[in-house]
Amino acid sequence: xxxxxxxxxxxxxxLQIGGPSLSRGWENLLIILSEAFPPDFSVLTNRxxxxxxxxxxxxxxxxxxxxxGLIQTLEIAFLATLFGALISLPLATMAAHNLSPLWLSxxxxxxxxxxxxxxxxxxxxxxxxxxxxxxxxxVLAMTLYTIGxxxxxxxxxxxxxxxxxxxxxRAMGLSRPVIARYFAIPEASNSLISQILFMFxxxxxxxxxxGLVGAGGIGWYMQYYIAPFKLxxxxxxxxIVLYFTVVVIDFISLRIRRRFIESEEIRKPRWRDVFxxxx
Amino acid sequence: xxxxKSIPAxxxxxxxxxxxxxxxxxxxxxxxxxxxxxxDFEAHAGEVIGLVGVSGIGKTTLLxxxxxxxxxxxxxxxxxxxxxxxxAPRGSIGYIPxxxxxxxxxxxxxxxLMGALPKAxxxxxxxxxxxxxxxxxxxxxxxxxxxxxKMLDPIxxxxxxxxxxxxxxxxxxxxxxxxxxxxxxxxxxxxTSEVVAKQLLHLAREHGTCVILVDHSPVRLKVLCDRxxxxxxxxxxxxxxxxxxxxxV
Numbered sequence: 001x002x003x004x005x006x007x008x009x010x011x012x013x014x015l016q017i018g019g020p021s022l023s024r025g026w027e028n029l030l031i032i033l034s035e036a037f038p039p040d041f042s043v044l045t046n047r048x049x050x051x052x053x054x055x056x057x058x059x060x061x062x063x064x065x066x067x068x069g070l071i072q073t074l075e076i077a078f079l080a081t082l083f084g085a086l087i088s089l090p091l092a093t094m095a096a097h098n099l100s101p102l103w104l105s106x107x108x109x110x111x112x113x114x115x116x117x118x119x120x121x122x123x124x125x126x127x128x129x130x131x132x133x134x135x136x137x138x139v140l141a142m143t144l145y146t147i148g149x150x151x152x153x154x155x156x157x158x159x160x161x162x163x164x165x166x167x168x169x170r171a172m173g174l175s176r177p178v179i180a181r182y183f184a185i186p187e188a189s190n191s192l193i194s195q196i197l198f199m200f201x202x203x204x205x206x207x208x209x210x211g212l213v214g215a216g217g218i219g220w221y222m223q224y225y226i227a228p229f230k231l232x233x234x235x236x237x238x239x240i241v242l243y244f245t246v247v248v249i250d251f252i253s254l255r256i257r258r259r260f261i262e263s264e265e266i267r268k269p270r271w272r273d274v275f276x277x278x279x
Numbered sequence: 280x281x282x283x284k285s286i287p288a289x290x291x292x293x294x295x296x297x298x299x300x301x302x303x304x305x306x307x308x309x310x311x312x313x314x315x316x317x318x319d320f321e322a323h324a325g326e327v328i329g330l331v332g333v334s335g336i337g338k339t340t341l342l343x344x345x346x347x348x349x350x351x352x353x354x355x356x357x358x359x360x361x362x363x364x365x366x367a368p369r370g371s372i373g374y375i376p377x378x379x380x381x382x383x384x385x386x387x388x389x390x391x392l393m394g395a396l397p398k399a400x401x402x403x404x405x406x407x408x409x410x411x412x413x414x415x416x417x418x419x420x421x422x423x424x425x426x427x428x429k430m431l432d433p434i435x436x437x438x439x440x441x442x443x444x445x446x447x448x449x450x451x452x453x454x455x456x457x458x459x460x461x462x463x464x465x466x467x468x469x470x471t472s473e474v475v476a477k478q479l480l481h482l483a484r485e486h487g488t489c490v491i492l493v494d495h496s497p498v499r500l501k502v503l504c505d506r507x508x509x510x511x512x513x514x515x516x517x518x519x520x521x522x523x524x525x526x527x528v
Contacts, residue, residue: 168380
């Protein structure tokens with residue numbers, strides 16, 4: 001125990017994260033908190049014509065930074081999940097050991113692992129460089145990450161399909177793609193749908209992060225308030241709006257997923273299931 | 280069952296050459312001693328053959344080998360004139376596994392229609408557009424196993440007996456030349472057992488399908504089958520099987 005403590009102190013010293021940095025950080029945190037409270041909810045009431053002059057809704061609320069940013073985040077998450085799922089499903093059938101020859105599944109698994117190596121934030125940075133600032137970079141970054149992540153979940157679900165339907169199909173002399181399409185995917189459909197909904201949920205949360213590097217969505221507005229103006233009260237308001245949106249999406253997703261999750265005891269989800277571990 | 284037996288067996292003189300010949304075949308798993316050795320066996324079109332043997336003797340392994348799912352380790356297999364099971368024409372072999380091999384999240388209609396997949400063209404398969412003949416064959420097969428009221432029900436909502444009837448209906452649509460059925464009569468009530476047995480016999484008598492049926496009831500097999508073979512002491516025996524003399528449980 002003492003050895004571990006000494007090692008921790010030495011490591012911290014080597015990283016130069018000792019007392020002065022911590023005390024400076026503490027002071028900064030207090031400044032940020034004092035400036036962030038109370039949150040400024042004008043981000044929900046003021047028209048953000050500086051960001052989106054084309055917004056022609058009559059109510060300021062619909063053209064506010066929070067609503068525009070949220071809608072953009074949801075749109076990015078939706079498109080990324082849709083494109084990601086469409087591309088990842090064929091790749092998952094190629095990666096599943098029970099549906100593909102070893103050479104093909106090994107190759108596809110490596111491709112999917114490669115896509116997962118970089119977090120969506122780094123993909124977003126790369127695409128901001130390639131296609132410029134805006135939602136397109138966000139959609140492309142999140143799509144790539146979705147393919148890698150969802151593809152892994154999907155090939156694991158496909159490998160979990162019982163061998164009997166596949167053997168009955170193989171005995172008929174059907175080809176591997178036909179077996180995948182007509183036997184394996186329908187048999188795993190509940191898990192696959194549940195995973196896509198989970199991925200949408202995940203993309204909404206991460207859609208705000210990729211915005212910080214200029215890839216669109218509510219994160220872009222956060223970054224806008226932080227970087228030049230240090231308007232932490234508005235950032236906090238945006239975070240609160242995002243938090244409630246994610247909670248609502250979690251709950252809706254949970255309700256839909258419950259319909260597809262195979263369980264002996266399917267019960268109606270409650271709000272507390274969003275916050276507490278489920279028994 | 281006695282009613283089913285009344286369907287006459289086709290005359291084998293029409294074509295006496297076997298559709299399946301096993302000569303000195305050994306079966307087993309890599310790195311393990313052979314499960315079955317020196318199997319010499321012939322099966323003809325239209326025959327219904329019962330396969331018995333104690334649990335773990337290798338009945339399912341033999342069936343999976345004949346279905347082309349496992350390679351044999353020695354000997355020669357000739358099927359429909361081909362010397363490799365995997366060269367058999369598409370759809371010529373039907374296999375009903377012990378657990379039936381149905382797609383549980385899909386309907387009865389979907390599962391039965393899957394029997395028509397081997398006959399579907401590439402375009403039909405690609406677009407999921409079965410021909411009117413395929414749809415009609417599916418409907419007839421479902422009617423034949425008395426499940427027309429369950430046509431749109433998912434498999435997971437059916438009883439075990441109803442699921443077995445779906446698996447048989449899928450084979451009725453497929454009309455394979457060789458049907459391998461692993462205990463598809465097991466755990467069925469008398470009436471359901473009769474429906475399933477009648478349809479298997481129908482396939483054999485009307486379409487010339489050779490049916491190899493694994494079952495644990497020697498009495499039932501003796502009533503239903505043209506001949507019964509037994510797996511005993513690591514090989515196949517065609518004489519009066521030992522298990523025939525066991526009391527029916």
